[in-house]
Amino acid sequence: MLCSLVIFTAAVQEAAGLKKGPEAVEKWFKKLPEAKEKVTKLHFYFHDTVSGKNSTAFVLAQSNITSTSPTFFGVFNVADDPLTIGPEPDSKIVGRAQGIYGTASLEEIALLMTLNFVFTDGKYNGSTLSVLGHNPILHKYREMPIVGGSGVFRLARGIATAQTVWYNRSSNNAVVEYTVMVLHY
Numbered sequence: 643m644l645c646s647l648v649i650f651t652a653a654v655q656e657a658a659g660l661k662k663g664p665e666a667v668e669k670w671f672k673k674l675p676e677a678k679e680k681v682t683k684l685h686f687y688f689h690d691t692v693s694g695k696n697s698t699a700f701v702l703a704q705s706n707i708t709s710t711s712p713t714f715f716g717v718f719n720v721a722d723d724p725l726t727i728g729p730e731p732d733s734k735i736v737g738r739a740q741g742i743y744g745t746a747s748l749e750e751i752a753l754l755m756t757l758n759f760v761f762t763d764g765k766y767n768g769s770t771l772s773v774l775g776h777n778p779i780l781h782k783y784r785e786m787p788i789v790g791g792s793g794v795f796r797l798a799r800g801i802a803t804a805q806t807v808w809y810n811r812s813s814n815n816a817v818v819e820y821t822v823m824v825l826h827y
């Protein structure tokens with residue numbers, strides 16, 4: 643009884659791609675030739691709060707031209723921003739966007755995004771996706787590459803499309819809608 647229970651638990655964990663540790667990852671790689679690639683769509687809202695009591699993004703450093711630059715060139719923030727199901731501030735949190743972003747264009751206001759989406763809910767709990775992209779924040783749609791992932795998203799690649807829902811010019815706080823399409827196994 644105990645034995646079959648253990649096997650059952652292992653199978654369920656494996657199906658969910660959640661078996662961890664170096665041996666589990668090695669086994670996963672060995673089975674890769676038989677694995678089928680699939681497409682997953684994720685949709686969530688990114689709350690970037692840079693000022694006020696509930697800030698989740700903070701300035702790390704800035705260049706000596708930031709204050710006089712028309713594009714605010716060279717200011718970098720570190721963020722641990724909530725990702726939620728809906729755009730409302732009290733919407734259910736499904737993950738965090740943890741990382742660094744900063745203004746990296748002398749021509750227009752555009753960010754270099756280097757961050758991880760760290761999922762904390764449901765079947766993606768504990769899995770991550772890594773973003774490395776160009777984000778010209780005043781454009782309607784911004785496309786950023788998903789360059790990898792972990793857990794359920796091992797070897798993921800894809801595209802995140804960002805669209806600003808709400809932006810407060812005086813506080814610089816924003817809510818951004820993200821639709822992510824990823825290929826993974």
Ligand SMILES: *[C@@H]1O[C@H](CO)[C@@H](O)[C@H](O)[C@H]1NC(C)=O
Nearest residue numbers: 691693694695696697731732
């Ligand atoms: C900060 O968060 C708390 C708890 O969610 C909320 O009650 C409060 O209104 C928020 N404050 C601001 C300035 O947004």
Ligand SMILES: *[C@@H]1O[C@H](CO)[C@@H](O)[C@H](O)[C@H]1NC(C)=O
Nearest residue numbers: 704705706707708709710711
């Ligand atoms: C910024 O720093 C560099 C190197 O120290 C210096 O050459 C330059 O004059 C500074 N620029 C401004 C606007 O302060």
Ligand SMILES: *[C@@H]1O[C@H](CO)[C@@H](O)[C@H](O)[C@H]1NC(C)=O
Nearest residue numbers: 761762763764765766767768
């Ligand atoms: C996500 O996983 C962590 C660690 O395994 C666990 O503590 C937590 O309760 C899970 N959260 C949800 C919402 O399932």
Ligand SMILES: *[C@@H]1O[C@H](CO)[C@@H](O)[C@H](O)[C@H]1NC(C)=O
Nearest residue numbers: 693694810811812813814815
């Ligand atoms: C925008 O930010 C300013 C400054 O923090 C604040 O006073 C104002 O209420 C905010 N506007 C909205 C619509 O939240």
